[in-house]
Structure formats: C-alpha cells, structure tokens
Amino acid sequence: MTILDEFRQAEQRLIARVRELEPLAREYAELVDELRGRGIDVGVGASTSIPPAPFADATPVGVAPAPAPSVAPVDDPATQPPSPIGRPGKSAKAAPKRKASRAKTAKSTRPSKRGARAEQILALVRDRPGLTVKELAEELEVEVSSLYQPVRKLVSSGALRKDGLELHVGEG
Structure with missing residues (x-):
C-alpha cells in the first residue's frame, strides 16, 4: 500500500x-x-x-x-x-395542554417571586448538609433539571459549595 x-x-x-x-x-x-x-x-x-x-x-x-x-x-x-x-419541528399534537387557571395548589413548591427557589435550596442545605441535587428535587417535588441552574448560580456566588455530589453551605 x-x-x-x-x-x-x-x-x-x-x-x-x-x-x-x-x-x-x-x-x-x-x-x-x-x-x-x-x-x-x-x-x-x-x-x-x-x-x-x-x-x-x-x-x-x-x-x-x-x-x-x-x-x-x-x-x-x-x-x-x-x-x-411557533417552534419548528413541533406538531399540534405535541403542544402542551395548559389549564385555564395557573393558581397554586396547596402542595406547590413553586417560588412565588424571583430568588425564592434559591432560598428554598439554601434552607434545605442548611438543615441537611450533604444533600444531593436529586434529593433536593425529591424534597421540593420538582424535576431535577429545574434545579441545576439555581444550584450552579449559588455555587458560583459562594453561597453553596459542592463536595462531589453533596451540597454544603458556602462561605458567601
């Protein structure tokens, strides 16, 4: 060759x-x-x-x-x-059905104002150091993916620190 x-x-x-x-x-x-x-x-x-x-x-x-x-x-x-x-590639069947009312239910853990989710995360980690993001999601009854961004922001601001998968209150 x-x-x-x-x-x-x-x-x-x-x-x-x-x-x-x-x-x-x-x-x-x-x-x-x-x-x-x-x-x-x-x-x-x-x-x-x-x-x-x-x-x-x-x-x-x-x-x-x-x-x-x-x-x-x-x-x-x-x-x-x-x-x-208005999104390419989505058919009419894939459009989510929304309820007419967006009122909160009694069990809702959705934050009512900006920053409330971060406060919920910090409060849980203060009470139970070493929680993982998955455990936080279970505790807050939300999808794990909805916590990645607020946790990342808290870690970058120093309010939280990560030790492997575990979260601890930071110095900030």
Whole structure:
C-alpha cells in the first residue's frame, strides 16, 4: 500500500465521520437555540453556527464511496410547517395542554417571586448538609433539571459549595 493510498483511506474515514456527526451537530444547535429561547444560559462555547457539511457529497478520486452511516437523518426544521406554538419541528399534537387557571395548589413548591427557589435550596442545605441535587428535587417535588441552574448560580456566588455530589453551605 502506498502513502497515497493510506492518505486516501484516511480522507475517506474523515468524510464518513463528518457525515455521521452532522445530524448530531444540527441537533445540538437546535437544543441550544431552544434553551436560549427559553432564557436559559447555556454557558461559554455553546455555538449554534453549524456550517453545512463541506464534504457531504465528496468522494476522493479513485476511491469507492463509503456506505451511508447508520444514523437516522434529522428533519430540517426549515422544511417543516409552522407549528401552532411557533417552534419548528413541533406538531399540534405535541403542544402542551395548559389549564385555564395557573393558581397554586396547596402542595406547590413553586417560588412565588424571583430568588425564592434559591432560598428554598439554601434552607434545605442548611438543615441537611450533604444533600444531593436529586434529593433536593425529591424534597421540593420538582424535576431535577429545574434545579441545576439555581444550584450552579449559588455555587458560583459562594453561597453553596459542592463536595462531589453533596451540597454544603458556602462561605458567601
């Protein structure tokens, strides 16, 4: 095998990998856009500028095309009809049903004002040092994912500190 043959094989592997990763990169961009649309900070380095695949139809000269990767294609939101809730890719069936009233129930632990969730978290960690985010979610009867951002902010401000998965009251 010549160096040129090795180079062509390496090139072919790279092209196949780009084809394989492209749908995942597009899905990532869609998820980041969705989070930003909901006002959630996705952090540094999260970019949604995914360029089109430069090698989508490339085949090196003298090399047979690689078989298509076994990754299901991601639907292009631009080709989908607009949804009733204004988000690409969502059908009318997927639209959440909301109650006419948003009144709190007696068991609701949803904060009534900004910062109340952080106060609830701090109070629980003060009472029971070493709680995990999962245990906090169970205690507050909320989804674990709804606590990641307030916990991250409390840790970065110094109000909480993490020791592995355990949370403790910080110095701030």
